[in-house]
Amino acid sequence: MKNTKVSSVGERALISILSEIFKTSDGREKEQEGILIGAGSDDCAVLDLKGEDCLVVTTDMLHRTTDFPEEMTPWQIGWMSAAVNFSDIAAMGAEPTGLVMAIGMPVDTETAFVVSLAKGMQACAEFCGTAIIGGDLDTHAELTITGTALGRVKKSQLLLRRGARPGDLVCVTGYTGSAGVALEALQLRKPVSENILKALFEPVPRTKEARTLAESGAVTSMMDTSDGLAMSLYDLSRQSHVGFRIRESALPILKEVREFALDPNKLREFALYTGGDFELLITIDPQKIKKVQNICNLVVIGECTKYEAGIVLESPECKLITIEQRGYQQLKAKAVDRST
Amino acid sequence: MKNTKVSSVGERALISILSEIFKTSDGREKEQEGILIGAGSDDCAVLDLKGEDCLVVTTDMLHRTTDFPEEMTPWQIGWMSAAVNFSDIAAMGAEPTGLVMAIGMPVDTETAFVVSLAKGMQACAEFCGTAIIGGDLDTHAELTITGTALGRVKKSQLLLRRGARPGDLVCVTGYTGSAGVALEALQLRKPVSENILKALFEPVPRTKEARTLAESGAVTSMMDTSDGLAMSLYDLSRQSHVGFRIRESALPILKEVREFALDPNKLREFALYTGGDFELLITIDPQKIKKVQNICNLVVIGECTKYEAGIVLESPECKLITIEQRGYQQLKAKAVDRST
Structure with a gap:
């Protein structure tokens, strides 16, 4: 490991290394301390509140140059900084607290900028x-915002990345690829609608949908798609086997995303390998799918198979293509890596 | 407020502005949601856990150039990043969770550096x-670490900045001014002992003392001295009136701090106006001081008076000097402001 740079290791591998360090005192001890889920495996860590509830917690660091396109208003920067955290809370089926x-x-920095930023955060929290x-205020060369969100959920309703079984249906909320198109349009200075830009600048945390799903008892695993649909499928696959x-x-x-992409390969790129959509990826017991579709807006996009069958995309012509393990990943990446 | 820069407003004033924004939905509503103490007034925010306990939470952002002197090892950077947060948890009388x-x-960044960093964090947490x-891993031009710590405490044992009454005794744990001397020694390239450097590089969160104090039932208010003793006295004064x-x-x-300072004015500067010591500042019911001194290492440094009497230092010759409201404050400040 000597002289290895983090850029050659990548975010997910580095998380594994650090998770091991954070486990050095033995697992049993931590369980006694009430840590149900620790670092590295889910959207949030989970603490036992000793009663029927548990507490979920997540943290996310964002930077001016890498996370907030220049076109964003301070209000939108505030909204997004809050939203990315609430999306992780939603991913566990929890109620934000x-x-x-x-x-x-x-x-x-102008005080008026900070006030707008705070109003955007507050609007998202409300x-x-x-x-x-x-919070904490600090001087820094580059605007940097770290949010940490807390949530609460009954242990019996907690949704994890593990739990999916072969035969379960795979669903998503909202649309995929919109934020990716918005980012590419900004970079290439191509025109797109306000609607598409909002998908990138003002992601909507699926807090309400998440609670409905958690209460339904039909969900077998869940996470958010912040790093792209393909990366999320790989994460669920690893945790649920x-x-x-x-x-x-x-x-x-x-429709606008399809038109922007022009060809099917490019469209696939946006839909699977770009991040920033903050939708929920859900696996559902097929017996209960009707019930869930009556109470929550989601779309069935496929099904869980045996681990050995891999992660594949079935084209309209019924051709099977392997979905690659790539998307938005920190450390590996330059500022623009959300788009590929 | 238009065109005003945050540098001319300062950290504490900006916190007040933001706290107002974060209160826009009315207070009652938040109480229902279980927020006992919100942004701006204490070392931690406090959430009601609905039973006899409450949850405390704090966050702190640290940067390579402003918070970690070059001489620090990565292990020490990790330790300090954890310690500053646990110090806030201690300030509420809570048990870190x-x-x-x-x-x-x-x-x-070299992977070995990150591994050492993580080991320092883990050691402090243990x-x-x-x-x-x-956690979250992210690319950034400058090493930036934001920790968020959680703690748990019985509502009846929660210690706040408000609660001190005239006549209460004022106490502190540990020593004051050591971290300030260490920083100045580094800046002026003067020699100091390992002991003094450790006060700056490896602050010890007073977690155990805090629990003893919270359980004693003798403490009327408490906070940590991270921004210097004078700033903390002003914060307690404002909240407790x-x-x-x-x-x-x-x-x-x-002794080494006294020798380093050379003259009384300079010594007063270190003792009152430099940050980084992370000790506890405590007010105690005078009827119960003996009991507390038997179970916790602390020193009585004065007493609470009426608000109108101000915040004063009594010199050995019984002369009264006003203690100024200054110390370590973000946003007002350049990298070296810990020392003055």
Whole structure:
């Protein structure tokens, strides 16, 4: 490991290395301390609250140059900084109970900018039925925002990345690829609608859908798609030990995204390998799918298979293509890596 | 407010502005949602866990150039990043229950550096009887670490900045001014002992003392001294509506710090106006001080007075000097402001 740079290791591998360090005191001890799920395996860590509930917690660091396109308003930067955290809370099926925000900013930042930023954070927290409960202010060369969100959920309703079984149906909320198209349009200075830009600048945390899904008792595993649909499928696959067969024709894609992509290869690129959509990826017991479709807007995009069958995309012509393990990944990447 | 820069507003004033924004939905509503203490007034936010306990949460963002002197090892950077958060948990009298760590680092960071960093964090978490339960990895030009710590405490044992009454005794743990001397020594390239450097590089969170104090039922208010003793006295004063008379001769100061300072004015500067010590500042019911002194190492440095009497230092010659409201404050400040 000597002289190895983190850029050659990559985010997910580095998380594995660090998770091992954070486990050095033996597992039993931590269980006694009430840590149900620790670092590295899910969208949130999970603490036992000793009663019927558990607490979920997640943290996300965002930076001006890598995470907030120049075209974003300060209000949108605030909204997004909150939203990415609430999306992780949603991914566990939990109810958000608070958000703390650490903000590092240049000393010459205008107070009006910070006020707009705070209003955007507050608006997102209110949308999610909670509040900003604390924070830290700091000077920093580049605007840097780290949010940490808390949530609460009955242990019996907690949704994890593990739990999917072969035969379960794979579903997603919303649309895929919209944020990816928005980012590419900005980079190439191509025109796109407000609607598409909003998908990137003002992602909507699926907090309400998540609670409905958690209460339904029909969900076998769940996570968010912040790093792209393909990366999320790989994460679920690893944790649940299942494979996936995804039907390309079933992917929910906005008309404008299809038109922007022009050809099927490029469209596949947007739909599977770009991040920033913050939708939920859900596996559901097929016996209960009707019930779920009555209470929550989602789309069935495929089914879980045996792990050994891998993660494949079935084209409209019934051709099977392996879905690659790539998408938005930190450390490996430059600023633009959300688009490929 | 238009065109005002945050540098001319300062950290504490900006916190007040933001706290108002985060209160826009009315207070009652938040109470229903279980937020006992929100943004801006204490070391931690406090959430109601609905039973006899509450949850405390704090977040702190640290940067390579402003918070970690070059001489620090990666292990020490990790330790300190965890310690500053656990110190806030201690300030509420709570038991730490977990820490999440968001780390932004340059892509060319060596993996060995990150491993040492993680080991330092883990060592501090273990010292505090808890664990690193999650995090986020991110690329960033400058090493940036945001920790968020959680703690748990019975509502009846929760210690706040408000609660001190005239006549209460003022106490501190450990020594004051050591970290300030260490920083100045580094800046002026003067020699100091390992002991003094460790005060700056490896602050010890007073987690155990805090629990003893919370259980004693004798403490009327508490906070940590991370921004310097003077700033902490002002914060307690504002929240508790009391003044303070501090006896200069009673301040616990290491012999080496006295020798380094050379003259009384400079010594006062270190003892009152430099941050980084992470000790506890405590007010105690005078009827119960003996009991507390039997179970916890602390020093009585003065007493609470009426608010109108202000915050004053009584010199060995019984002269009264006003303690100024200054110390370590973000946003107002350049990298070196810990020392003055």
